[in-house]
Amino acid sequence: MAGTARYKQIVDELATAIRAGDLAAGTRLSTHRELARTHKVAVATATRVYTELAAMGLVSGETGRGTYVRDQQGFHGIDADRALPVARVADLSFNQPHTGEHIENLRQALRNLAGSGDLESVLYQHPPAGRSRDRAIVATHLLDRGIDVAPDHVLLTHGAQHGITTVLSAITRPGDIIAADDLTYPGLLLAARTQHLDIAPVPHTTTGPDLSALEALCSSRPVRAMYTQPTIHNPLGWTLDADTRRQLAGIATRHDCLIIEDATYAFLDDTAAPPLQHYAPDRTIYLASLSKSLATGLRFGYLVTPQPLRDALISSLRVATWGTNPLVTALATTWIADGTLTELEKTRRADARTRQHLAHTALNTLDYTAHPAAYFGWLTLPPPLRADTTASHLAHAGVLISTADTFTTTPHPPHALRLALATTALDDLPEVLKHIHHTITTLPT
Template sequence: MVQARYKQVVDRFAADIRAGRMPPGTRLPTHRRLAASEGLALMTASRVYAELGAMGLVSGETGRGTFVRETALPRGHGLIGQQAVAADMVDLSFNYPSLPGQAELLRASLREIASGGDLEALLRYQPHGGRPHERAAVARHLAASGLNAAGEQVLLVDGAQHGLAITVMALLQAGDVVAVDALSYPGFKLLAEAHRLELVALPPAGQGPDPDALDALCKRRKVKAIYTMPTLHNPLGWVMSASRRHDLVAVARRHGLLIIEDAAYAFLVENAPAPLASLAPEITVYVSGFSKSVATGLRVGFVVAPTASKARLERAIRATTWNTPGLMTAIACGWLADGTVARLEATKRQDARERQQLAARILGKIKRVCHPASYFVWLPLGEDMRADQVAMALLRDRISVSTAEPYATSTQVPHAIRLALGSVEMPRLRSALARVAEVIGEIDPYGK
């Protein structure tokens, strides 16, 4: 009888939410009030909200209560690969920065490859980690950013996401505990879910994770690795200081941790402190690629691996893609050799700075968290604002943004939105940012 009553309450709430009788943002009664009004045990009332949450209809927020979700907004909105953005949509949810003239660069490169060289070699299987001269080319490129690695330590992969995937496959096992930032890259969250890793969020401490909190966590739990983005964190844009990097490495060495260093956006920061992989090469896997610095369609990435891990990583490459496509690698390495990659990186750094300056002018007094040369902005929302309401209002205007949900690794998801600045031309970006400012002002005119 109690079970039937519990199901009736769930069904009634679900029907009211779906019919719009309980609009998005409605605060539901506390668990105790629900139990009293419906004649349920407190535990059963909690179960009602848990089931509604599993259906995607409500969200519980520590210290605030339980609220009706914006059900018209796709669950996981802004999560990479979760949904396609329509052609008429202004995409501020995902970065694929491109510069005028890049298509001509590709056309010229293809002509050059077609007119000379050993084309037959590009049609054959390649070594799993790439050909020696290609690995050496990437090693020379990395030396400019302060990471001195031998070509033998470099493994070529099909983009940075593939680099992260083979690292997880080769060096971690189901059930392993991995320390991460409380807000982190959604792609790594997906990998953790697929490989059944346990992610434990570390609180921030200034510009990066708190080494003391990591040390305390390692004393309580058997932590296997830490995943971090020390140079241009996504989504918060901070750059970890040199002293913080040394402290983090010291904790990792003390507890025998593997460090997974994600440097996908590191090219945007000039004169950054030395990579973690240069401070602790024996325990750090460094992962990056050319998707952001060159083009997202150029699926060439690279992993700098500790000598002891190289064979296992190569086996993971073989198990997934066998090798990076020879043509893609030839294009990327050719652009490394003739300076095209360096020129594109320099131009994109300037492009990102200009877009950040535009965002600062248009968003005005709205609180922003960002780096002056990054392609994204984090907007923490006011206490009474809800990220799903903001995202849905913008979606109605054909503007796609990300909420904090895809980035959150802790149970408490902050109300914030992330704006990707690198995917649309400047005039459309200007008008889209103006609409973002208007929507936030309309929902909370005093929250600036």
């Protein structure tokens, strides 16, 4: 009891000092042995102290560097505070492409819908997977993506995040293992956490996942599924070549793993190799949405499923929301069928390349990497800068960004930032990027 009380006392002392600001963000704390010696406790007790402080979000342990006090102002991580202490200048934490060019399209589509003979259909509930007519329109659209399936293999969703949650609910049980890149889409992490799944991190190279590490993981553990973004990976920006896609599909086949292929940003790279669904159609669930190509408020997406998984996925859709919004579905499928989506995607691709060029120009002296057509980029901070304190400095200047711990599947995220480029007005973006460059290059070290 005395040992337990002493351990709690040390935790409380350090937590109070951190919250009061007596131990500033970025302070390197004593080593485990030093802490044990100072407080006359065992090294195991000191380790327990730091483990609890880390679970409280107060410190972070970094391999080879030590234990550091985390910034407590809340502008980093997966649940970062979006309420800034000053007037907002720019939000580079979330991609919300501008929709000004869509307004007239929306007006005209609503007029056409109001004058159509099918208006009453938007007042009725649609089937959980969507009406056959709407699924057929999406199936035809997917031919240009390299996917040739019957409409029965297409299921409609409320967007990619809904698709991810639906898939995990349908194909997994608590405790199942999902392989994912060591830096990946945070929506997967949130969904996996909610469903009590084990995310097994796969190390990455400069061009994609480390396939030998993935092979070893699948050989040593019962991986249920692999989550992957082969075209314009979020946040790292890679697009896998055809040979890498074949190898990844081969690993899944050898180890009887399912593949969850997220193609949310794939429309931005129209030169990419065929989707993984092309190489492993019997074990790949392909998902995408129109949130980045049309508008984030248009919650419409789709799944492409192998036939054996169709019933389970439909059951999952029925439990969650029953069916997609009929009015949104009518708008989305109309724009797909009449070619509006194709034209808007061309506009988005040109816009993304322009913004990416501005980012490379403004950040050219920093370690910034990105796909030339991506709406985001990855900025590795120069040592000894820390992601949490850098994010706090930027927030106090009115700029929101995302830190690497938002995307990490490992205990020790790198000190890096993801910059989302689509939300800020194009004319304002160069000045915002210049400010980020200035902040990073002038922060005290």
